Amino acid sequence: MRPERYNFREAEPKWQQVWRARHTFKTQESDARQKYYVLEMFPYPSGRIHMGHVRNYAMGDVVARYKRARGFNVLHPMGWDAFGMPAENAAMQSKTHPAKWTYANIDTMRAQLKSMGLSLDWSREFATCDPSYYKHQQALFLDFLGRGLVARKQSRVNWDPVDQTVLANEQVIDGRGWRSGAPVEQRELTQWFFTITKYADDLLAALDTLERWPEKVRLMQANWIGRSEGLLVRFALAEQSKRTDARELDVYTTRPDTLFGAKFMAISPEHPLARELAQHDGALAEFIADCERRGTSEAAIEMGEKRGYDTGLHAVHPFDANWTLPVYVANFVLMEYGTGAIFGCPAHDQRDLDFANKYGLGNIPVVCPPGADPEKFVITDTAYDGPGRMINSRFLDGMTIDEAKQEVARRLEAQTLGNAPQAERKINYRLRDWGISRQRYWGCPIPIVHCDKCGAVPVPKDQLPVRLPDDVSFDRPGNPLDHHATWKHVACPACGGPATRETDTMDTFVDSSWYFARFTDPWNAEAPITKPVANRWLPVDQYIGGIEHAILHLLYSRFFTRGLRDTGYLDLAEPFAGLFTQGMVVHETYRGASGAWLSPAEVDVEADAGGRRAFAKADGSAVEIGAIEKMSKSRRNTVDPDDIIQSFGADTARWFMLSDSPPERDVIWTEEGVQGAARMVQRLWRVVGELKNAASASGGNGADGETGGAARAVRKAAHSALIKVGEDIERLRFNRCVAHIYELTNSLTEALDEIDSAAIPAELRAAFREAADILVQLFAPMMPHLAEECWADLGHGSPVAEAAWPAADRSLVIEDMLSLPVQVNGKKRADLVIERNADQAAIEAATLALDSVQRALAGKAPKKIIVVPQRIVNVVA
């Protein structure tokens, strides 16, 4: 018997078991159908899944189930991005080993994901902290090294002198270590880098080929790579001061045209010249140390107050030997960009202007905006960076900016300083090489041994993996690998003499830069990637994840794939053909009288015509409803997916996460929204039952003429929903799919209301039966358990998860008559119902015959009538 209410507690585990037993989602390598690889960014095993995961994986699952129904051989795997700092923090706080903590979290989260009913091929699961994964990553590192894609060089890190550890930028708060509170220092360390800059041009150019990526992500990456064409100019230093042997200062500029507007030179606090001068200048040393306390993040550097230190040195203007410019050390000049030195032109660069105004250096406008009077054009607080003609610039006067750039480049290339040209044209990138060394335990060990005699020696591949030691302690400050009693002491693989292991581990972004390739054959114990298999599955057809990864993870993966290609592992450059970045899950915040945050579970919310009010469940006291913010532990505005799945079922949670908000935007989690989704689950169960009953009712013999309209209307509603849902899944507009399903349900409910159940003609019965199947198949990708229960109830013998997507009959949705909106002077005045193929003259005549049009014209003669076929009529009076 068909129960009145759908029981998700029974149905969800039941159908999950059926799919498992039938291997419904296990991808068969031998399957010859066209492949489709859908992948969601794999989770960090932080402890429990959160609503963001539910949203992300619900979206991917809709695509996977839909594509499977469309006849593709779908690959939809899952794994764990399992190395990272939180495991070490947990180790310090709760004395749990990072591995134990991580694998326990994975067990919990795997069970949670399984309760969502995702159509994943779990047989491919791995964690990046498995030695069987990082072994291959170490091999890849060695291959990249052999191919010249790895470099070793100095770079600066945030150093916490108390905790004896390197700090991430997010761990530097107001210049102090987050745990110790000690002022942060900077240290120069020798570190390993992937030379991503070698691919800068290709990574930039190939962005144009990524047609199924969001435009904004491509733009962000292009700006991140930051290609610029400019000039490297060598300035002579004026005095032969005892303080330095340096004779010149090299700057990189994209605005050589403004050279006659120069007022000062500025070098980074990290510039070698600044370091040299500081050795004999205590005040400068203090200034530099002060700059360093802000940490290494670009945001901190650029947002701070612009400050400088006058070195007393002067640089000579390249076009005038008698013109010298003071040389400052300035905190806003980045060592990583260009040469770490600039010439300042205050009139045409806001940062330079702020600096010049602060130190009374003045400015000379050299670009006059179109229409401005060159005699009167002055700059005070706002720099001008727009187009114009050169002024106050001697031989450049009157030229455009581009002409002036060319002229300066030409002259300086021809001019010599010492024995070399004074300038050269240079293409510069903002992109820097990817530093992968981390002074931490819980990461993939870098397979290198340092030998006094042989230098940095690669660990031979047959000795991989270099395993992390298990017996480590987090009681002491510093890197556990470094102070482990025995781990790092090994024989040099080259000479056999005493040597030490590299104790740095890899950035966890390395782990996630090739996992998508490993998923194609995770069973290969010999090699990281099985080339023909990877070539067949890659690129990922649809990749889905958070916008916060728009730059780093995606750029690193693009680089890594090029590296894999150049080391012979696969034959493609771009790993992700389609990318979708989804928004966050946000929730209201609640604060009690004491100002303490309350969790949604601790609050009752009441609503009536007067608005919404909240009360504490504990004592009934008033609670302030605060801003809607990203779910976070600190605001206590989280909702646990487990609780939701327990109380409402996975289908309800999935449906709600896909409803309402466009997937790329944030979605607000509300109790009312979940309730609405839960109501829809029961409503669908009822409607499918009613459709089934109507379809199998004893027949009536109403004439075709009377019933044809009703049957056709039902079929039209079903097929037009079928077309629209298909199109919207293809474009990942799940919120619209949900709306279409509601619309179809509404029209089917109406049609069911109108029938005389004692006498339903055969044609209408068939239409109801067809509509029932279509409706179930439409929501099956989103609410798969409910769909299976309905599908079985409709008498199908095998799961809807294995059924083919129904074919749509487009002829049903074309109408003979259409309704055209009619405007007069752009304002809508009427609707015109007219035959679909009426010609222009007929439409014009019918339009002018309308009462409302005549009224709006008020006796005036129409000047023009615009008819946009199938769309609109506009009468211009």
Next chain:
RNA sequence: GCGGACGUGGCGGAACAGGUAGACGCAAGGGACUUAAAAUCCCUCGACCUUCAAGUCGUGCGGGUUCGAUUCCCGCCGUCCGCACCA
């Protein structure tokens, strides 16, 4: 600071490619059913004006292009994301 996005009823949002603004859902108000409640079903629901019919205004703000602008352009305001050792 730099880079990127977003802004539509009480709320989330829809509107194909410049062509009916508000689909669909939520909340709210009214009603039916019920001893009662839950569940379910029906009606109303941008603002103003109005007996009705109709009308006026309305997509963050100010301009512009167009027969017609939520959509395109310019300038503001506000919110969010990224900034290289969080993942």
